[in-house]
Amino acid sequence: MSPIGTRSAAPDFLDTPHGPAACAGTEDDTTFFPEPETSAAAAAAAALYCHRCPLYRPCRAWALAQPPDSLHGIWAGTSRSQRRWLRPRRSAS
Template sequence: MEVGPVDTSWHPRAACRGADPELFYPRGRGSAGVARARRICKACPTRQLCLDAALAVPHALDYGIWAGTTREQRRRMRQDRAA
């Protein structure tokens, strides 16, 4: 799948800006890091833009927390969109 340019103009307004990136790439299932990352994402003014970017970029489906979603949630979203 070819991916065109992804809009990143929203990055400076993201609630995660300045947060430790490791927080959004927790190790292990059920990690406390997932809950902390989701709390940051929940209040983010750019959450929808982040989710749109994550669904547009294939590698984002496999790693980390994006817009408060896990990779499993994003995979289901992409499958639903394709159906």
């Protein structure tokens, strides 16, 4: 499976009557899809958009529910490595 790497491949909730996502229409894709992606500075820059977004909570829940390596970029103010750490731990039972 190749990682989702653009907002155009984003889930439907980003296009909602509750208002557009804060990331919608941003001109600079490097804000949400930085290289290197693991940069804490990149996540902090994207968080300026994400934390004021009306869709922050559903975006975060969606991002954390995805397989760890399926998303490229910053989603809900988190990098791939942050999402790995934040994902709910599954029991080995």
